[in-house]
Amino acid sequence: MSETLGNDPALAGLAERTPDARRWRLRAETPLVRVARNFAESRVAVFGLVLLVAIIVAAVLAPYISPQNPYDLSEIRIEAGELPPGAVERADPPRQRFDIPIDPAAPGVQQLALNGAAPFTVVTAEVLVSDPERIEVRLTGEPAGAFAEVGRLRIDGVPRGAELTVGEKHSFRSFWEVPGADLAAFAVVREGGFEGTFELEVDLRGAHGEAIMTHWLGTDSQGRDMYSAILYGLRISLSVGVLSCLFAMVIGMSLGLVAAYFGGRVETVIMRIVDLQLSFPAILVALMLLAILGQGVDKVIIALVTVQWAYYARTVRGSALVERSKEYIEAATCLALSHRRIVFRHLLPNCLPPMIVVVTLQTAHAISLEATLSFLGVGLPQTEPSLGLLISNGFEYMMSGKYWISIFPGVALLITIVAINLVGDQLRDVLNPRMRRDG
Amino acid sequence: MPRNAWAAAAVAAAMFAPAMAHAEDLTIAVASEATAMDPHYHNTGNNNQIMAQIYDRLINQGPNQELLPGLAESWGPTDDPTVWEFRLREGVTFHDGSPFTAEDVAYTIARVPNVPNSPSSFAIYTADITEVEIVDDYTVRFHTATPYPLMANSLSTIYIVSADIGEDASTECFNDGACAIGTGPYRQVEYTPGDRIVLEANADYWDGAPIWDTVTIRPISSPAARVAALLAGDVDVIASVPTTDIAQLEDNDDVNLWQGISNRVIYLHIDSDREVSPHVTAIGGSEIENPLRDVRVRRALSMAIDREAIVDDVMEGIAIPAGQLLPAGFFGVSDTIEVPDYDPDGARALLEEAGYGDGFAVTIHGPNDRYINDAAVAQAIAQMWSRIGLETSVETMPRSVYFGRASDLEFSVMLVGWGAGSGEASSPLRSLIVTNDADRGLGGANRGRFSNAEVDALVEEAMQTVDDDARAALLAHATEIAMDQVAIIPTHFQVNTWGTRADLEYEPRTDEYTLATSVTPIE
Numbered sequence: 001m002s003e004t005l006g007n008d009p010a011l012a013g014l015a016e017r018t019p020d021a022r023r024w025r026l027r028a029e030t031p032l033v034r035v036a037r038n039f040a041e042s043r044v045a046v047f048g049l050v051l052l053v054a055i056i057v058a059a060v061l062a063p064y065i066s067p068q069n070p071y072d073l074s075e076i077r078i079e080a081g082e083l084p085p086g087a088v089e090r091a092d093p094p095r096q097r098f099d100i101p102i103d104p105a106a107p108g109v110q111q112l113a114l115n116g117a118a119p120f121t122v123v124t125a126e127v128l129v130s131d132p133e134r135i136e137v138r139l140t141g142e143p144a145g146a147f148a149e150v151g152r153l154r155i156d157g158v159p160r161g162a163e164l165t166v167g168e169k170h171s172f173r174s175f176w177e178v179p180g181a182d183l184a185a186f187a188v189v190r191e192g193g194f195e196g197t198f199e200l201e202v203d204l205r206g207a208h209g210e211a212i213m214t215h216w217l218g219t220d221s222q223g224r225d226m227y228s229a230i231l232y233g234l235r236i237s238l239s240v241g242v243l244s245c246l247f248a249m250v251i252g253m254s255l256g257l258v259a260a261y262f263g264g265r266v267e268t269v270i271m272r273i274v275d276l277q278l279s280f281p282a283i284l285v286a287l288m289l290l291a292i293l294g295q296g297v298d299k300v301i302i303a304l305v306t307v308q309w310a311y312y313a314r315t316v317r318g319s320a321l322v323e324r325s326k327e328y329i330e331a332a333t334c335l336a337l338s339h340r341r342i343v344f345r346h347l348l349p350n351c352l353p354p355m356i357v358v359v360t361l362q363t364a365h366a367i368s369l370e371a372t373l374s375f376l377g378v379g380l381p382q383t384e385p386s387l388g389l390l391i392s393n394g395f396e397y398m399m400s401g402k403y404w405i406s407i408f409p410g411v412a413l414l415i416t417i418v419a420i421n422l423v424g425d426q427l428r429d430v431l432n433p434r435m436r437r438d439g
Numbered sequence: 440m441p442r443n444a445w446a447a448a449a450v451a452a453a454m455f456a457p458a459m460a461h462a463e464d465l466t467i468a469v470a471s472e473a474t475a476m477d478p479h480y481h482n483t484g485n486n487n488q489i490m491a492q493i494y495d496r497l498i499n500q501g502p503n504q505e506l507l508p509g510l511a512e513s514w515g516p517t518d519d520p521t522v523w524e525f526r527l528r529e530g531v532t533f534h535d536g537s538p539f540t541a542e543d544v545a546y547t548i549a550r551v552p553n554v555p556n557s558p559s560s561f562a563i564y565t566a567d568i569t570e571v572e573i574v575d576d577y578t579v580r581f582h583t584a585t586p587y588p589l590m591a592n593s594l595s596t597i598y599i600v601s602a603d604i605g606e607d608a609s610t611e612c613f614n615d616g617a618c619a620i621g622t623g624p625y626r627q628v629e630y631t632p633g634d635r636i637v638l639e640a641n642a643d644y645w646d647g648a649p650i651w652d653t654v655t656i657r658p659i660s661s662p663a664a665r666v667a668a669l670l671a672g673d674v675d676v677i678a679s680v681p682t683t684d685i686a687q688l689e690d691n692d693d694v695n696l697w698q699g700i701s702n703r704v705i706y707l708h709i710d711s712d713r714e715v716s717p718h719v720t721a722i723g724g725s726e727i728e729n730p731l732r733d734v735r736v737r738r739a740l741s742m743a744i745d746r747e748a749i750v751d752d753v754m755e756g757i758a759i760p761a762g763q764l765l766p767a768g769f770f771g772v773s774d775t776i777e778v779p780d781y782d783p784d785g786a787r788a789l790l791e792e793a794g795y796g797d798g799f800a801v802t803i804h805g806p807n808d809r810y811i812n813d814a815a816v817a818q819a820i821a822q823m824w825s826r827i828g829l830e831t832s833v834e835t836m837p838r839s840v841y842f843g844r845a846s847d848l849e850f851s852v853m854l855v856g857w858g859a860g861s862g863e864a865s866s867p868l869r870s871l872i873v874t875n876d877a878d879r880g881l882g883g884a885n886r887g888r889f890s891n892a893e894v895d896a897l898v899e900e901a902m903q904t905v906d907d908d909a910r911a912a913l914l915a916h917a918t919e920i921a922m923d924q925v926a927i928i929p930t931h932f933q934v935n936t937w938g939t940r941a942d943l944e945y946e947p948r949t950d951e952y953t954l955a956t957s958v959t960p961i962e
Contacts, residue, residue: 074822076822078822081753170697221753221815222818295836328736366474377837398662400683400684
């Protein structure tokens with residue numbers, strides 16, 4: 001059986017008789033449990049929290065769950081660039097090159113055996129000079145296993161003024177592109193006959209290579225697996241966001257508390273610096289700093305801390321001013337405790353709830369700021385893209401219809417920020433008594 | 440379709456009303472705007488392509504940078520190889536109606552080295568001229584201290600201005616239009632930095648009145664925005680169509696694409712000079728003696744680059760693999776240099792031989808807004824070097840930051856491009872390859888500080904050789920040695936793509952200029 005003690009929701013229904021039934025024991029709900037219970041009242045917020053936890057877990061475990069390390073340049077291949085979602089990355093198709101020396105002055109048939117591997121073994125070139133203006137060439141070869149399909153056949157070294165009877169000359173390069181399902185037969189023709197000998201350079205490439213892996217979200221222009229890149233990008237984005245917020249909070253909170261506690265000139269100086277800082281647009285200050293500092297995760301964090309600490313200082317000062325006039329601080333002062341102890345042991349814990357809200361929301365802000373900076377090309381190095389840089393890289397491809405390079409990292413960023421904001425909003429409701437719906 | 444109908448209507452109207460002027464305007468979007476309207480202020484393609492329409496040169500450059508008579512009808516060295524004589528075109532007038540004479544040539548040559556605050560002066564082209572002798576109104580002689588075979592090439596870069604603008608015509612005076620008096624096919628009407636340059640046809644142009652009445656040149660730096668502007672019909676011609684959009688635009692009937700080889704080679708400068716290079720370390724970061732001084736290491740780096748893959752996969756096929764300083768067909772190019780084969784195994788073996796079997800760490804620096812796909816090329820090279828065991832990283836930055844730092848030798852390996860303004864091999868050789876010597880204006884852009892006495896001597900000799908064939912052979916030989924010693928690692932030659940409306944034709948230019956005079960309606 002239980003009994004309600006007053007109206008305090010913190011105590012509601014939580015007094016119960018101990019088993020020995022002689023004394024009432026008050027088992028007050030700890031603040032944490034209370035917060036958790038209130039938090040859970042919003043299903044959307046719980047959904048956000050679950051999402052956020054999932055994202056964090058994915059980011060932390062990225063090296064174990066991603067199929068590729070997108071930051072290891074030796075693992076990614078430019079040849080696999082811009083593959084659409086679900087495409088299979090294949091190894092370079094086998095390639096063969098041989099030179100066919102041709103002497104137009106020697107009529108008759110010439111047989112040339114050229115060694116090959118894949119896609120064709122034992123390639124033979126048959127050169128037939130039948131006419132001073134026309135030389136027939138026939139390439140034959142034994143298909144080698146599975147890869148005996150011709151992907152492309154280029155023939156270079158065609159003398160100036162001469163033409164091939166098949167295929168087309170490349171619009172600005174010297175070679176001819178010859179279609180050939182299985183090697184080719186063609187003729188070199190030159191009006192007015194040929195001058196001297198020449199060598200045809202055949203560059204033959206198979207159609208397929210061995211399958212390496214499937215890219216479920218496609219690849220970017222450098223051949224990075226988008227799924228892996230997004231996981232690693234989340235890792236950077238989250239750690240930059242969280243770290244910069246923590247540093248900014250420590251700095252901002254200390255200064256804000258000191259300002260509120262000591263008041264007077266100290267407060268004036270600190271709060272005017274805060275005003276000054278807040279009067280500049282964050283993105284502008286961060287851009288300037290990064291232009292000076294250069295690229296790197298550490299530098300991005302420094303820039304973000306610089307633009308964000310003032311928010312914390314101002315918030316904490318507000319609540320500290322209220323707390324400072326309360327009796328418990330007076331009591332602590334009367335006990336002649338040191339300033340440091342009063343500020344950090346008495347004042348600080350009572351100012352924390354609003355800070356938790358600010359930290360959460362500012363983390364989301366820091367992540368989007370980092371993405372903005374990367375999008376603008378300052379911030380992180382090209383070879384270690386965060387979400388912003390991935391979006392920026394893909395932006396160039398929007399017109400050409402390669403949506404996946406930009407959209408997927410964009411969606412990942414969006415989900416992350418929405419999840420953090422859902423959690424943050426609910427925390428604000430829970431921790432701010434005036435907004436308590438059950439109060 | 441309606442646009443074609445309009446064009447047809449216009450043609451019909453022109454046929455039935457021959458008295459009516461053929462009035463048509465043209466709007467061009469370029470990637471970067473001119474830094475000033477002073478033709479002698481800044482030697483850069485973005486400026487020169489505007490100037491080439493307002494001003495003439497004594498010798499103009501054709502689409503393939505061939506030398507064509509401009510304000511000079513004929514030219515050549517006199518019996519004394521240190522004196523060149525130019526016969527000027529008679530009856531040419533400036534935009535203000537005053538006649539063009541030898542005075543204007545002398546004035547221009549005197550003005551060129553004296554433009555204040557010039558970021559990149561044209562003085563390199565006039566420095567060798569010791570005296571301009573005015574023989575009569577239409578004959579000029581240029582004197583030099585030593586034989587100067589490049590006289591014609593050099594003067595084909597200098598825009599002739601009117602002597603009437605006075606001794607101290609400032610860059611500002613050109614910007615506001617008062618001094619902008621040339622003889623070219625178009626006259627300057629409006630210059631609004633960041634927005635537009637408006638040109639108007641010079642109906643009295645000596646080579647015939649231009650086709651377009653008014654030409655508006657707008658800078659649109661974002662490639663996607665440029666394409667969008669063309670598709671929307673806001674502009675008629677765009678420069679630098681991004682390679683990523685080419686495949687799709689080829690299928691679009693409203694747009695024509697025009698492609699042409701550029702004189703611009705994209706290459707890596709390698710620090711082959713300093714004992715310790717700032718961005719080359721042992722794996723792990725400890726300082727090592729600069730391995731890039733060893734030619735075997737440089738060769739290995741070159742062999743490790745799959746140029747075909749860069750062309751096919753980064754440039755979408757719109758480039759040409761490069762093994763030397765200029766594409767085939769240019770003056771002074773070697774016939775014997777082949778594009779190095781991609782050979783990662785050979786590269787690894789060479790590194791092993793040089794004592795770097797375990798690799799080292801290197802950072803490639805590059806711009807991210809200067810050349811076609813520059814950042815992506817740098818990353819692709821980094822991938823390829825990673826495959827031979829080098830720990831390679833890439834740092835790219837906007838060109839405004841990049842080039843200053845590169846010239847201050849802050850980097851070890853840097854991606855750069857070089858367009859041969861004079862259209863022949865001495866331009867890259869003298870700027871990029873010969874030993875850096877600021878006093879003599881040599882090796883000014885030699886940011887790897889490569890130095891080879893034999894190459895220096897050959898280039899020096901070529902610069903004294905007036906005979907074209909002999910000079911071409913010397914330049915080719917110098918290039919062969921430089922490439923054998925891997926002074927730089929060329930990767931590809933740019934191929935530029937212009938986009939126009941479906942009823943226009945663009946004649947591609949190797950100098951990458953986008954000119955209204957190269958745009959013609961398709962009949």
